[in-house]
Amino acid sequence: MPIDGLFLNKSIREAKKFEGQKIRNIYQPVNDEVLLQLQNGFLLFVLKNPSYLISLDEKPNMPDTPQNFSMFLRKRIKNAKINKIEQLGLDRLGYIDLSVIDETFELKNFKLYFELMGRNSNILLVDEKNKILDALKKGITSNRSIMPGAEYFPFYNTEYINVLEHEKVDFDTIKQLMGFSKISKILFFDYLDKYDYFSFISEFLDNNNVYIFDYNGKKEILSFRPVNYEYETFNSPSKGLLNFFEINSINSRFTELKKKLEKTVIKEIEKYEKLYKKLKKEENELKDIPILEKQGRLLQAYLYQFKEKTDHIIVYDWETEENVQIKLNPLKTPNENLQIIFKKVQKLKSKSEHLKERLKITKEMIDYLYQLWQSIDLAEDIETLQEIKEEMINERLITEKSSKKKMKRKESNPYEFYYNGFKILVGKNNIQNDKITREADRDDIWLHAQGIPGAHVIIKSNKQEVPEDVLLFAASLAAKYSKGRYSSKVSIDYTQKKHVWKPKGAKPGMILYNNFKTLYVEPAK
Known part of the structure; x- marks a missing residue:
């Protein structure tokens, strides 16, 4: 800087x-x-x-x-x-x-x-x-x-050129300029390319302005006008510095909060994906139910033939017309083995219903977490991140308590776009996605990237037919604010809001819809 x-x-x-x-x-x-x-x-x-x-x-x-x-x-x-x-x-x-x-x-x-x-x-x-x-x-x-008592020698090089005191300098050959940072030196020569040395001196000495501007993705502050950049002017260095540090403080808090939220969500995703993998493995074990049931029926049918304890029996399967070997616990009687098989079948059937529900809930949670991660990734301001943080607190992903006595937080607004007379809203996070979808009129058009996390997009129709070019523009926004924003083409589903609903107990931003059509668009630049 x-x-x-x-x-x-x-x-x-x-x-x-x-x-x-x-x-x-x-x-x-x-x-x-x-x-x-x-x-x-x-x-x-x-x-x-x-x-x-x-x-x-x-x-x-x-x-x-x-x-x-x-x-x-x-x-x-x-x-x-x-x-x-x-x-x-x-x-x-x-x-x-x-x-x-x-x-x-x-x-x-x-x-x-x-x-x-x-x-x-x-x-x-x-x-x-x-x-x-x-x-x-x-x-x-x-x-x-x-050290105390030593003679003081200033820590600077008097051989460097002071541009405020040298009118006749060949700046093409002079490299050692006094008081210039790397950035200000580059921008000084940009100024000379556009104007001249005397204009620079006149402007520099004529006012006490400083300028804040974007340079290579960062905010910078400069004591002279950056001629090739858009800038904000402050009529005193102190006011400029205070504003600059406030911007940097906000940017620093934004980056820190974004990393913290992303880290939390990624950790939750890893946890739930590990759980989902474990549940799928358990689900695979349920394939043994028909085999166990068959063994139980055969053992029950031929039980009268076997009285002694044994590690297996061979019986005839009248359905397949083949002999079948059934492994048994040699420490148990055949009748006791039969009871063990029946209990195991009942246990697996009971587990099956519970497992299906757990798989459904876990998959929904993984989908929600990816949607949440996408919202964090797309967030562009501290207010949006604060709303996401509140959502994560409410969903108990963050243990921090949401105090009722805290100062009222500034709420962020969804993105607003206007195209050929139609207003288009794009949610910045799950809270906004729910809000703009909930408050949309029945005839408004709702859009979302197909099968991937992304923002809800609403075209305010005002009960008019929405032209194809407006649909395509809104779809390109839905693609841009989705996980597919770097793809060449993204599938975007759209339907009227009356065909969109939120299931009872669903997580923020999670909805269902039907009666939709699909567009294939390039994400908006």
Whole structure:
């Protein structure tokens, strides 16, 4: 994310409104953040990756106990006056020039340097002799020493080109530009290809706007206008950053929740498919019922011939006109073996009815889980995922309790499309699928991908005949929002809503239908 020297330039220009104000207090919310409370606002330094400087109107939540570095700064620069805030060149560092009268009534001058360079970020207090008094991160490297008493050397390369100070530069040959991230450097040359250097400088210095845009599937923020992309403009870097972090926070929560829900559903699918396989194996055992019944009848018919215990008998089968061998338990009498066979037959018959019901319920659950997985996969916003999560809680797939006292959740709406005067609704999840189908008029057209998980699609007919081109368009949407969305052709069933019904006790989104026709369409792009 390109919060680079160019972006810092605008952040410092915004922070210059604090020049002339006094530092009322210093906080350290966490180890890598330092907050200056000023007379009319707050200045926050974030010293982790991404590192940045942001101006705030309101005080964020602070811990009650100050950390060591903030206590040191309070002792030295609390009530200090900010004389100026400057950037070094166009790189990701700068300083705040401070003056304060100490306890001996002597005027002291300090510089609070800030180096906003990702994981190498730091903030240091330097005296008027350029000696380090203290730093948030101390250490010694081959290039410099960041220890109290050491001379401070800025961590940047003065040989790099500062584009704000060089009018005559051949950018085709210059690669070492100061203050540019990889992305902003690419977009800078895009700007030069479309306009020119002087237009860039004029526009950059003329305003303090920043821009949020999509770049390779991610949201990015930039200090100058990305000429080849659609963007949203913010008239202050701080407002842009706050909006950017809010978007990223939502995207992060969306991704995290999506992975969590998918993981839960996949685990349930594996569990129920394993159960289904086990039940099918048991069902296969029921094929022995006719054989056992036949053996029982034959043993009963010839029982009078056998009195002694034996491990088998051979009897004549009058139906097949062949001799049949029946294995017996040698520890039991033939009569006891007969009772064992009859009991086993009765047990298997009883199990058969129960097994059929369990197979039906398990298959329905597997179908529902695949439908649920499809809804999660197709979800495009956090509200849709929250609705799916609520559904999973209600179906006891997630053990988290659904609190009645919680804040009202923002509900998502189904997708709406309009084609040749007809309104088309597409459910985003099972709850919406049920809702749009339930609320559809009897003559509305209902569509769904044949035999695979997918969204319910409703064409609002308004009691008019729906033209073929509208049917085809709606069918292409049903294909797009289904498991077959990457196929070249998808079978889509359609019928009037009056031929669609929900069986009693069916899971969300699960329905039955009849009197349907089928279209074969390519998924909508």
